[in-house]
Amino acid sequence: MSASGLAMETNPALAAFLLCSVLLVIKMYVVAVITGQVRLRKKAFANPEDALRHGGLQNCRSDPDVDRCLRAHRNDMETIYPFLFLGFVYCFLGPNLWLARLHFLVFFLGRLVHTVAYLGKLPAPTRSLAYVLAQLPCVSMALQVAWAAAHHL
Amino acid sequence: MSASGLAMETNPALAAFLLCSVLLVIKMYVVAVITGQVRLRKKAFANPEDALRHGGLQNCRSDPDVDRCLRAHRNDMETIYPFLFLGFVYCFLGPNLWLARLHFLVFFLGRLVHTVAYLGKLPAPTRSLAYVLAQLPCVSMALQVAWAAAHHL
Amino acid sequence: MSASGLAMETNPALAAFLLCSVLLVIKMYVVAVITGQVRLRKKAFANPEDALRHGGLQNCRSDPDVDRCLRAHRNDMETIYPFLFLGFVYCFLGPNLWLARLHFLVFFLGRLVHTVAYLGKLPAPTRSLAYVLAQLPCVSMALQVAWAAAHHL
Numbered sequence A, B, C: 001m002s003a004s005g006l007a008m009e010t011n012p013a014l015a016a017f018l019l020c021s022v023l024l025v026i027k028m029y030v031v032a033v034i035t036g037q038v039r040l041r042k043k044a045f046a047n048p049e050d051a052l053r054h055g056g057l058q059n060c061r062s063d064p065d066v067d068r069c070l071r072a073h074r075n076d077m078e079t080i081y082p083f084l085f086l087g088f089v090y091c092f093l094g095p096n097l098w099l100a101r102l103h104f105l106v107f108f109l110g111r112l113v114h115t116v117a118y119l120g121k122l123p124a125p126t127r128s129l130a131y132v133l134a135q136l137p138c139v140s141m142a143l144q145v146a147w148a149a150a151h152h153l
Helices: A012-042 A048-053 A065-090 A096-119 A127-149 B011-041 B048-053 B063-091 B097-119 B126-151 C012-042 C050-053 C065-089 C096-119 C126-151
Strands: none
Touching: A012 A065, A012 A096, A012 C065, A012 C096, A048 C050, A048 C096, A065 A096, A065 A127, A065 B011, A065 B063, A065 C065, A096 A127, A096 C096, A127 B011, A127 B063, A127 C012, B011 B063, B011 B097, B063 B097, B063 B126, B063 C065, B126 C012, B126 C050, C012 C126
């Protein structure tokens, strides 16, 4: 990595952030693969052209399990994408290393439990609690970035 | 912030961008909270496990007001997420400070009006106009980034 | 661009990444415009206030072609947004320039074909193959970023 690069060597919070981020992106890719597998297993396709290839037009239909996967994926987009932005900027605010790692770890574990609770149909309020838990470090980072930015206007 | 950091001190456009961005991310979080409140008030849940915890399986159903919140949130994902990327890169193209602030402010206000118009069910075309207004600085920044990138290929 | 900037001059992979990224963001904007045009042509609006402005409340309804546009746009959000993050970080890992360009080009072409196949209703499995093709460079970059980050923890 060049000296003009992201400087992971001199910014250890960044390495922790990037690891958590990329693992969560891969987790989202896994949800997408699971959605495709559920579509094939339940024979429930969103597009006529897919249904035609897999048994006929009657398989162009919705299915509760497919919808569940789509909701899990959508919730990831509502929460993990903002984290990719907030966490990246937060790393350059010079945060305490252990506090930064705590932020990333709480988010990472919260989102992991969220996906397991969603796809595993765990009883409420497991999924909601995991959602709220994961949002806490995001709100904390958002406030810190807003504070720092307001002071540099 | 370290010298190898984002250098908000020497890049005043970045501070304006980060403030607008983070406030819009928080705005998205608020839409998510409102969605949850509407679900509880209208007793309309997407998952059986949530409905079971709140009155019974008959509450696992869709609701026009919940769907409206979901559409507002989705439109945010379609527009605010690209802004987080475009605005960040644009700040490093050395833009005129006042022009950059104008870009960010127009987007910020446009998206704020969009959410108010959507959730408040304001008559058309308020929401559509706010959408188009907010897209203008995004298209402008996209073209400028594409132009700069093409010249460095 | 300042010396503390993104340094496209000294990071040629970044210029290729930014060009592909911004063109794909513009492509997503085009899908949004097409969705609006299909809504007007098919007279199928998601909101009562829009339907009232365009012929009456009976036009507040779903339509297969509108739903298709929405699914294409959603799939873009599931794939292009992570690329914006992964590709950006990957550029700072000091990748081989030609290999980096290959990653970006495969993703760019894969997503272009995906949109054409989706909106053009091309027979399966064209769209699915384009999806898988475009995910390959993303998984490759994700693994490389995770590897580099794990080594800097």
